[in-house]
Amino acid sequence: MQQEVLEKKSNPEQDSHPAVVIANMNKWFGKFHVLRDINLSVNNGERIVICGPSGSGKSTLIRCINRLEEHQSGSIIVEGTELSSDLKNIDLIRSEVGMCFQHFNLFPHLSVMENCTLAPIWVRKVPRHEAEKTAMHFLEKVKIPEQAFKYPGQLSGGQQQRVAIARSLCMKPRIMLFDEPTSALDPEMIKEVLDTMIELAEDGMTMLCVTHEMGFARQVANRVIFMDEGQIVESNEPEEFFNNPQSDRTKLFLSQILGH
Amino acid sequence: MSDHSFVRTEMLGSQAPPMMEGSVLGWIRYNLFSGPLNSLLTIISGLLVVYLLAEILPWVFLSSWTATSLRECREVIPLTYGEGTTGACWAVIRERYLQLFYGFYPRELYWRVNLTFIMMLIALAPILFPKLPRQMLYFSGVYPFLGYWLLWGGTIWTPFLTLAGLIVGYLVFNFLNEKRGLLIGTIVGTLLIIFWFLFGVIPVSVFLSENVTPLAIEIVESEQFGGFTLSVIIGATGIAASLPIGILLALGRKSDLLIVKSLCVGFIEFIRGVPLITLLFVASTLLNYFLPPGTNFDIILRVVIMVTLFAAAYMAEVIRGGLAALPRGQYEAGDALGLDYWKSMRLIVLPQALKISIPGIVSTFIGLFKDTTLVSIIGLLDPIGLSRAIRSDTAWNGIVWELYAFVAAVFFVFCFAMSRYSIYLEKKLETGHR
Numbered sequence: 001m002q003q004e005v006l007e008k009k010s011n012p013e014q015d016s017h018p019a020v021v022i023a024n025m026n027k028w029f030g031k032f033h034v035l036r037d038i039n040l041s042v043n044n045g046e047r048i049v050i051c052g053p054s055g056s057g058k059s060t061l062i063r064c065i066n067r068l069e070e071h072q073s074g075s076i077i078v079e080g081t082e083l084s085s086d087l088k089n090i091d092l093i094r095s096e097v098g099m100c101f102q103h104f105n106l107f108p109h110l111s112v113m114e115n116c117t118l119a120p121i122w123v124r125k126v127p128r129h130e131a132e133k134t135a136m137h138f139l140e141k142v143k144i145p146e147q148a149f150k151y152p153g154q155l156s157g158g159q160q161q162r163v164a165i166a167r168s169l170c171m172k173p174r175i176m177l178f179d180e181p182t183s184a185l186d187p188e189m190i191k192e193v194l195d196t197m198i199e200l201a202e203d204g205m206t207m208l209c210v211t212h213e214m215g216f217a218r219q220v221a222n223r224v225i226f227m228d229e230g231q232i233v234e235s236n237e238p239e240e241f242f243n244n245p246q247s248d249r250t251k252l253f254l255s256q257i258l259g260h
Numbered sequence: 261m262s263d264h265s266f267v268r269t270e271m272l273g274s275q276a277p278p279m280m281e282g283s284v285l286g287w288i289r290y291n292l293f294s295g296p297l298n299s300l301l302t303i304i305s306g307l308l309v310v311y312l313l314a315e316i317l318p319w320v321f322l323s324s325w326t327a328t329s330l331r332e333c334r335e336v337i338p339l340t341y342g343e344g345t346t347g348a349c350w351a352v353i354r355e356r357y358l359q360l361f362y363g364f365y366p367r368e369l370y371w372r373v374n375l376t377f378i379m380m381l382i383a384l385a386p387i388l389f390p391k392l393p394r395q396m397l398y399f400s401g402v403y404p405f406l407g408y409w410l411l412w413g414g415t416i417w418t419p420f421l422t423l424a425g426l427i428v429g430y431l432v433f434n435f436l437n438e439k440r441g442l443l444i445g446t447i448v449g450t451l452l453i454i455f456w457f458l459f460g461v462i463p464v465s466v467f468l469s470e471n472v473t474p475l476a477i478e479i480v481e482s483e484q485f486g487g488f489t490l491s492v493i494i495g496a497t498g499i500a501a502s503l504p505i506g507i508l509l510a511l512g513r514k515s516d517l518l519i520v521k522s523l524c525v526g527f528i529e530f531i532r533g534v535p536l537i538t539l540l541f542v543a544s545t546l547l548n549y550f551l552p553p554g555t556n557f558d559i560i561l562r563v564v565i566m567v568t569l570f571a572a573a574y575m576a577e578v579i580r581g582g583l584a585a586l587p588r589g590q591y592e593a594g595d596a597l598g599l600d601y602w603k604s605m606r607l608i609v610l611p612q613a614l615k616i617s618i619p620g621i622v623s624t625f626i627g628l629f630k631d632t633t634l635v636s637i638i639g640l641l642d643p644i645g646l647s648r649a650i651r652s653d654t655a656w657n658g659i660v661w662e663l664y665a666f667v668a669a670v671f672f673v674f675c676f677a678m679s680r681y682s683i684y685l686e687k688k689l690e691t692g693h694r
Contacts, residue, residue, distance in 0.1 A: 068592055087600075095598030105593035109611050109691055118607060119597035151691040171597060 017080055019044045019175050019206045020065060025074030027057075027064060034060050035071070036230045044174075047207045049217040049238075052227035053253060058210045061227070062177045065208070066097045079174055095123050098168030102180040104160045106152035112139070112163050113148045116170045124171065131170070138166040142196050158189025162196050169200075176200065178209040212257060218242060226250045322347035325354050329655035352656050353666050359650070360666070363486020363641050369413075369478065373489050376407045380496065388681065404500075411493070413479040417465035425461065429453035442602075482560045486641030488670060493560065494642075495629040495674075498567045502628065503621070505568065506575025507614075511605060513580055524576070531573035536631055539566040544638035563635055571628040578624055582617035583609065615689045622682035626675045643667040 020042040027035040034057050042048055050058045063069045064076060067083055067090050076083045078093045107115050116135035120126040126134070139145045142162040144155075152160055161181055168176060178197065182190045194216050201207055201220040211217070217224050217238055224241040226234045226249075234241070234250045242258075245251045293299045322341040327333040333349035341347060353360070362370055383403035386396035405419035433449030469476060485493070512524030531539075543562040551557055586609060594604030614621070636645030647663035650656050 066596055068595060091598050091600055094596060097596075099596040101589060101593065101596075103587075103589055105587075105589035107590065107593070107608055107612075109615065109689070119599060122603050122607060123598045153691055167597075 021077040027071045049221040050225045056227040057230040097175045098173035099177040104164045138169045142166045157185045158192045161193045175206045327351040364484045413477045415469040415476040417468045421461045425456040491632045494632045501568045502571035505572035509576035510579035528573045578620035582613035
């Protein structure tokens with residue numbers, strides 16, 4: 001299975017088509033126009049950081065990519081499959097796209113191990129012992145194999161978020177979405193989660209991260225996107241984005257978050 | 261150096277708690293005599309308890325177990341325990357306990373009721389205690405049909421064909437679900453089962469018992485059922501059936517599908533808005549007008565259906581409370597992992613929602629079990645109906661407390677057991693979150 005994924009990744013033909021293509025996408029919450037004419041193309045292996053003030057629609061944008069939110073116009077194509085109301089497509093895309101949430105959303109009634117093996121066993125139909133082997137592999141990768149048989153409620157926030165990352169990885173996703181993964185963590189725990197994400201980036205995972213960790217953005221992102229009022233205001237390589245922002249809105253935002 | 265500056269040079273180790281903590285004396289002082297008012301309240305409550313026991317216990321123990329009539333009791337007790345004693349006349353229980361347990365079930369067939377009850381405990385065990393071998397669940401699955409056959413008698417073909425119909429229906433559903441999708445699978449499977457129940461089971465079982473082999477035991481009519489046997493039959497069937505129906509209703513009520521949702525809401529609101537007595541009267545009398553003449557629709561079955569539907573409506577609301585208590589993130593995490601609706605309900609949402617609802621679910625179970633006494637109003641001889649019948653015997657005319665106390669005690673045993681189990685289950689499922 002892992003072999004297969006690796007082959008897919010190294011296949012030049014696969015690499016040639018982008019991981020995510022969003023074209024002229026709009027979304028409304030009731031009458032509120034939350035995403036306005038979004039155009040974004042993410043290549044395989046690309047790491048994108050999305051930032052912006054709260055309410056700018058950045059979380060909604062990445063939640064549209066695995067259809068936790070439904071868009072009303074335009075198109076979203078993930079790994080060559082267009083997101084439509086066809087349930088089969090949605091389940092297919094969701095099993096290829098991993099997601100980590102701000103509040104981890106681990107399943108509290110299941111042990112760490114069961115959290116990690118649930119989806120592989122029930123969605124991918126992987127045999128249990130094999131799923132457990134994979135789970136242990138990824139728990140070692142996020143450096144908490146010794147917690148495998150505890151319950152999420154017994155772990156610290158940082159450990160829970162790393163379990164959540166391992167849980168997503170167990171599905172062998174092609175793309176990972178991070179929705180403010182460190183915003184609910186104590187400062188002491190942010191680093192351990194960021195280290196895990198950096199390692200993941202170094203392995204070549206396609207990543208879209210909504211985060212305010214600008215150090216992380218500088219270190220691993222290929223591209224930083226700034227959003228405000230539901231639109232993409234500026235998008236650039238991190239070096240350029242931080243040192244030479246073009247839009248006034250971006251300059252203001254950066255001065256506010258980097259100013260203290 | 262300012263007064264506010266402080267640097268700790270050595271970290272403190274942990275020390276033993278003060279003496280009072282953890283000792284019995286400490287507990288009593290802290291909980292019962294923590295101040296003048298509390299001490300006073302403790303003493304008053306203590307006296308009240310003593311007074312009540314002093315009134316009740318003599319009645320319970322200065323009693324007669326051997327008399328043959330109420331009049332004899334009233335003569336014997338003052339003679340044995342001294343002038344003016346008014347003890348309980350437990351003799352009525354001694355004389356009639358078999359009737360209270362078995363109703364008018366034929367005496368030589370009591371073993372069938374006993375066996376069914378013991379098998380019920382065996383069938384429940386693997387459901388209640390997950391540590392037991394999972395293979396036992398097969399017995400739990402077969403048990404309802406076996407139990408029905410043992411209690412009512414007749415040919416074994418009828419329950420066997422019913423079970424077979426369910427299994428075939430499920431296999432068809434499974435096959436179509438893979439090939440044609442969930443909706444078609446559900447519709448065809450359900451229709452097949454209903455059709456088989458209405459038109460297949462009886463003729464085929466008659467045919468088989470006449471032409472192959474009857475495999476029959478003596479038939480016991482529903483009119484002969486009574487006492488706690490009847491209560492347990494109605495209660496246990498109602499409990500077993502109302503939980504799954506309640507879960508489906510609760511999920512239906514939260515569904516996005518308009519028709520499913522309105523049907524569930526309508527059903528729940530209607531059933532909850534009508535007294536159980538009314539439903540029981542519908543079951544006992546009105547239903548006959550609607551059914552084709554000559555249909556023999558068993559009265560106990562009708563009552564069980566009504567009681568089940570009644571409990572299911574309450575169950576649905578209890579479970580809906582549990583569903584609402586789950587954070588939305590749990591649903592989203594299930595979706596994001598690619599689990600479909602039923603899998604995410606079964607593996608993620610329901611285990612947590614049901615756990616939250618355990619106290620409410622068990623309350624509904626207990627309520628249902630106690631409500632089975634209402635069937636006495638439509639003429640079924642449950643323990644309450646029987647105690648009325650016993651009172652109409654001239655020997656026991658006028659006896660009230662003893663019978664009700666006994667019935668209450670037996671009900672208490674069942675309900676208290678359920679309550680303790682629910683507490684055990686809550687503790688067992690605690691995984692340290694929240």
